Amino acid sequence: MGRLQYILxxxxxxxxxxxxxxxxxxxxxxxxxxxxxxxxxxxxxxxxVTKKWDKSFVIVAYLKSDATDEDGKxxxxxxxxxxxxxxxxxxxxxxxxxxxxxxFGENSYxxxxxxxxxxxxxxxxxxxxxxxxxxxxDQMIENIKKIDAIDDIQYEKDVVLKFxxxxxxxxxxxxxxxxxxxxxxxFIVSNTIRLSLFSRKDEIEIMTLVGASDAFISAPYxxxxxxxxxxxxxxxxxxxYLLYIYVFFPVTDSMLFIFGIHGFRFYNIxxxxxxxxxxxxxxxxxxxMSLRRFLRA
Amino acid sequence: xxxxxxxxxxxxxxxxxxxxxxxxxxxxxxxLTGPSGAGKxxxxxxxxxxxxxxxxxxxxxxxxxxxxxxKSIPYLRRNIGVVFQDFKLLHSLNVFDNVAFTLQVLxxxxxxxxxxxxxxxxxxxxxxxxxxYPRVLSGGExxxxxxxxxxxxxxxxxxxxxxxxxxxxxxxxxxxxxxxxINARGTTVIIATHNTELIKNYNKRVVFLEKGRIIDK
Numbered sequence: 001m002g003r004l005q006y007i008l009x010x011x012x013x014x015x016x017x018x019x020x021x022x023x024x025x026x027x028x029x030x031x032x033x034x035x036x037x038x039x040x041x042x043x044x045x046x047x048x049v050t051k052k053w054d055k056s057f058v059i060v061a062y063l064k065s066d067a068t069d070e071d072g073k074x075x076x077x078x079x080x081x082x083x084x085x086x087x088x089x090x091x092x093x094x095x096x097x098x099x100x101x102x103x104f105g106e107n108s109y110x111x112x113x114x115x116x117x118x119x120x121x122x123x124x125x126x127x128x129x130x131x132x133x134x135x136x137x138d139q140m141i142e143n144i145k146k147i148d149a150i151d152d153i154q155y156e157k158d159v160v161l162k163f164x165x166x167x168x169x170x171x172x173x174x175x176x177x178x179x180x181x182x183x184x185x186x187f188i189v190s191n192t193i194r195l196s197l198f199s200r201k202d203e204i205e206i207m208t209l210v211g212a213s214d215a216f217i218s219a220p221y222x223x224x225x226x227x228x229x230x231x232x233x234x235x236x237x238x239x240x241y242l243l244y245i246y247v248f249f250p251v252t253d254s255m256l257f258i259f260g261i262h263g264f265r266f267y268n269i270x271x272x273x274x275x276x277x278x279x280x281x282x283x284x285x286x287x288x289m290s291l292r293r294f295l296r297a
Numbered sequence: 298x299x300x301x302x303x304x305x306x307x308x309x310x311x312x313x314x315x316x317x318x319x320x321x322x323x324x325x326x327x328x329l330t331g332p333s334g335a336g337k338x339x340x341x342x343x344x345x346x347x348x349x350x351x352x353x354x355x356x357x358x359x360x361x362x363x364x365x366x367x368k369s370i371p372y373l374r375r376n377i378g379v380v381f382q383d384f385k386l387l388h389s390l391n392v393f394d395n396v397a398f399t400l401q402v403l404x405x406x407x408x409x410x411x412x413x414x415x416x417x418x419x420x421x422x423x424x425x426x427x428x429x430y431p432r433v434l435s436g437g438e439x440x441x442x443x444x445x446x447x448x449x450x451x452x453x454x455x456x457x458x459x460x461x462x463x464x465x466x467x468x469x470x471x472x473x474x475x476x477x478x479i480n481a482r483g484t485t486v487i488i489a490t491h492n493t494e495l496i497k498n499y500n501k502r503v504v505f506l507e508k509g510r511i512i513d514k
Contacts, residue, residue: 006401017389203387209345210399210446211375213368 010220011227018199022228025192029185029232030239033279036181037240037267040275041248043174045264050167057155057163059125061144064151071149072121078147079123084140087126093117120151129164182282189225189286196221197294204294218291222284229283233276241266298323299344299454299485304353304363306339306509313339314509317353321487323453326480328496329489331506337489340506341456344487345377346370357454375403378447378484382459384439386431386446392418393427396445403450417449421475437468444475454485461490469495 015022061079063072072090080088091099096119125144130136144150197204207217244266252264267275301319305312314336321327329337342348343355346362355363362373386395393414400410418424421441431439440460447455457476461469473495480486490496496503505512 005407202385206385206387206398206446207402208371209374209379209385210402210450211371211373212402213371216371216402 007216007219007223011223013220015224015227018196021192021195022224025188026228026231026235028188029228029279029283030235032181032185032188033232033236034239034243036178036185036279037236037275038243039174039177039181041240041244041267043171043178044267044271045252046170046174048265050163057127057129059127059141059144059153059155061123061125061147061150062152062154063121063123063149065120067121067149067151075147075149076123079125079144082140082143084128084130084136085125086128089124089126090121091124092121093119096121182278185229185279185282186286186289189229189283190290192228193221193225193287193290194294196224197290214291214295217295218287221291222287225283225287226280229280230276233279236279237267237272237276298356298358300354300356301340302354302356304343304350304355306336306343306348307351312509314343314350317509317511319504319511321485323358324480324483324485326477326486326499326501327488328499328501328503329487329506330491330493330496330503331512333491334508335491335506336509337491337506338458339509341379341458341487341489344454344456345374345379375450376452376454378444378450378452378455380440380443380447380455380457380460382462384431384436384443384463386439386442388431391428391430392423392434392442395431395442396449399446399449405450413449414445417445420478421445435468436464437471440464440468440472441475444472444479448479448484452484454487455479457486457488459490460488461492461495470498473499 061075063075067075072092076088076090079085094117097117100119127137127140141153141155144153204217244264248264299319299321301317304314304317306314317336317340329340331337339348343350344357344362346365349365350363353363354361357373360373365373387398390398396418397410397414400413405413415424415427418427421444423438423441423445426434426438431442434442440463444455444457444460455476460476461472464472469492476486476488477499
């Protein structure tokens with residue numbers, strides 16, 4: 001109990017004795033975490049959008065005009081059993097004509113003069129997009145082409161590739177920024193703890209002389225780092241939420257075509273806890289770096 | 298018992314201690330003396346593991362501290378009190394808290410801390426100054442606080458590096474009599490001092506160091 005009390009008193013004592021560096025550190029950490037939280041929030045929302053886009057990518061496989069219903073059923077089974085196929089929808093010739101008519105809108109009467117339905121039946125295939133292995137998509141398309149009843153396939157591979165490249169680029173950008181921010185956090189915490197350690201050099205020297213272990217000496221500083229990072233994380237979420245309510249949401253609300261009906265979302269509780277954990281872990285790593293260097297000097 | 302077997306200590310190839318062989322019995326009182334730079338402080342630093350020997354073995358109660366792991370050092374130090382010439386007191390803490398600091402660090406309960414701290418402050422004659430801060434105390438009083446802090450957890454060994462170096466003659470004898478009393482309770486006391494006049498007043502074993510070597514005198 002005595003030691004725990006001492007550690008807690010020590011950690012709070014540092015904050016009380018030298019509040020200015022601690023406050024400055026918390027402000028700097030809050031801003032750093034705010035940048036990190038914002039990047040992650042955009043990343044999450046962007047990921048959500050790309051998932052929706054993934055679903056909108058389809059392959060249309062047309063049946064030969066002389067293909068029978070039996071041929072169509074067989075082709076459906078083959079396609080549906082393929083590994084990379086998420087969903088297959090069959091559109092028969094009549095439905096194809098109806099859909100075509102709907103797309104014509106007011107001019108659908110132009111189709112009324114047709115004596116024979118010229119449109120083939122087709123499949124709308126939604127593939128499982130594996131961005132890391134686009135060969136799978138190529139393989140799947142090749143396999144569909146090999147089916148006897150299939151006449152032609154339409155898909156926009158170039159668009160998909162461009163889209164995938166853009167996503168990879170944005171992923172790399174977000175990850176790089178995130179890593180830079182985490183390094184900055186390590187640096188800030190490490191320096192604040194180092195200042196704290198130097199201001200209490202005499203006390204630490206006496207502690208080592210009377211037989212305090214490294215863990216016991218470190219504990220108040222680690223607690224201080226946890227306190228700073230936790231407070232910084234809480235402030236950053238409050239600031240981010242205000243930004244979300246007054247800036248992000250109103251701006252993105254006008255971009256329904258990108259973010260869809262649910263719009264630009266905020267973090268859920270699990271995500272907040274997870275990110276707070278990352279912030280605290282960065283603080284622990286920063287304080288560990290300083291303590292290790294100081295105690296071994 | 299403390300034993301040095303052919304201990305050498307070099308700092309960047311400059312010898313601080315050479316071929317030191319020494320045996321100190323449990324409960325003994327020893328003066329380590331010699332001119333400045335003779336290796337007195339280095340010898341003490343080896344004993345509380347602030348430094349490790351370049352070669353040789355140092356045994357404390359049969360345990361070789363020359364090969365001690367970093368993790369084990371705090372446990373060894375809990376059995377060794379150390380007193381310095383510059384007292385090394387915490388000026389933000391009062392007398393009581395400076396002494397209680399050792400027990401707090403070692404995890405004693407609050408009632409034990411109070412009891413032992415009062416008792417040791419009484420033993421060094423500072424029971425009436427527990428609420429004062431080091432800056433208002435005399436040099437002798439500050440050194441008594443440092444001694445109280447070093448012995449409050451009843452270590453088996455007390456090391457003192459020039460403990461009277463900053464004190465006048467009266468205070469020096471006051472502090473020395475305190476060391477004698479501590480030794481009388483069974484604590485091994487090793488005092489490093491270059492004050493040979495002081496040593497003459499006490500009938501205790503003297504180890505003379507010169508240029509890092511023990512000299513027979």
